[in-house]
Amino acid sequence: MTTAPSSPRPLRADARRNRRRVLEAARAAFEEAGNEAQMEDIAKRAGVGVGTIYRHFPTKQALIDELTAEWMADGAAKAADALAEPDPWDGVVLFVRRSADIMVRNRGLREVFGDVGQLFEEDAPVQNHDLQVKVAALLARAHTAGVLRADVGVNEFRALMCGLAMAITNTPPGAHQLYADVILKGLKAP
Structure with missing residues (x-):
C-alpha cells in the first residue's frame, strides 16, 4: 500500500x-x-x-523568482486595465506608457525584462499565463481594428518591451517617455 x-x-x-x-x-x-x-x-x-x-x-535566485512572479502579475493587471480601454490603440498606448513609468522606477524589473531569453523561454522558471493571454488579446484587438502593424506579434512586442527596459537603464529623467513614444510610433499601423 x-x-x-x-x-x-x-x-x-x-x-x-x-x-x-x-x-x-x-x-x-x-x-x-x-x-x-x-x-x-x-x-x-x-x-x-x-x-x-x-x-x-x-537562494537569492528563489527570491528573485518570487519577485519576478509578483512583477509579472502586476503586468497582467496593467494589461487588464489596457484591455478595458474602449479604443484598441489607446489600450496599447496605456500599456506601453505605464510599463515605461514602472520600469524607470524599478531596476530589478528592468534587469529581469532585459534578459529576454531568461524570461520568455518555455522552460523559464517564472511564467505568467495571465500576462501572456492578456497581452496577446491586447495586440489581437489592435490588429483587428487595423491600428497595429500587421507584422508585430506577441514575440516582437515582448522584444520591444524588453528593449525598452534596457534603454531606460541609466537615462536622464523623462527619457523613458521619449523611448515609449518611439516604440509607439513604430507600432502604429501606417
Whole structure:
C-alpha cells in the first residue's frame, strides 16, 4: 500500500508575516539596486535575521523568482486595465506608457525584462499565463481594428518591451517617455 504524498503544512501566522515582510523589503531593495541587492540588507529592512530569509527562499535566485512572479502579475493587471480601454490603440498606448513609468522606477524589473531569453523561454522558471493571454488579446484587438502593424506579434512586442527596459537603464529623467513614444510610433499601423 502506498501513501499519498502529504501537502506542505500551512505557515504559522508569524511565519506568514515574516515572509510578507521579507518580500516587501526585497521588492524595495531590488527596485533600487537590482541584482546588486544583498540578502543582509533585505533582512535589515525587513527586521528579521538572514536565516529567516533563507528559510523562506533557499537562494537569492528563489527570491528573485518570487519577485519576478509578483512583477509579472502586476503586468497582467496593467494589461487588464489596457484591455478595458474602449479604443484598441489607446489600450496599447496605456500599456506601453505605464510599463515605461514602472520600469524607470524599478531596476530589478528592468534587469529581469532585459534578459529576454531568461524570461520568455518555455522552460523559464517564472511564467505568467495571465500576462501572456492578456497581452496577446491586447495586440489581437489592435490588429483587428487595423491600428497595429500587421507584422508585430506577441514575440516582437515582448522584444520591444524588453528593449525598452534596457534603454531606460541609466537615462536622464523623462527619457523613458521619449523611448515609449518611439516604440509607439513604430507600432502604429501606417
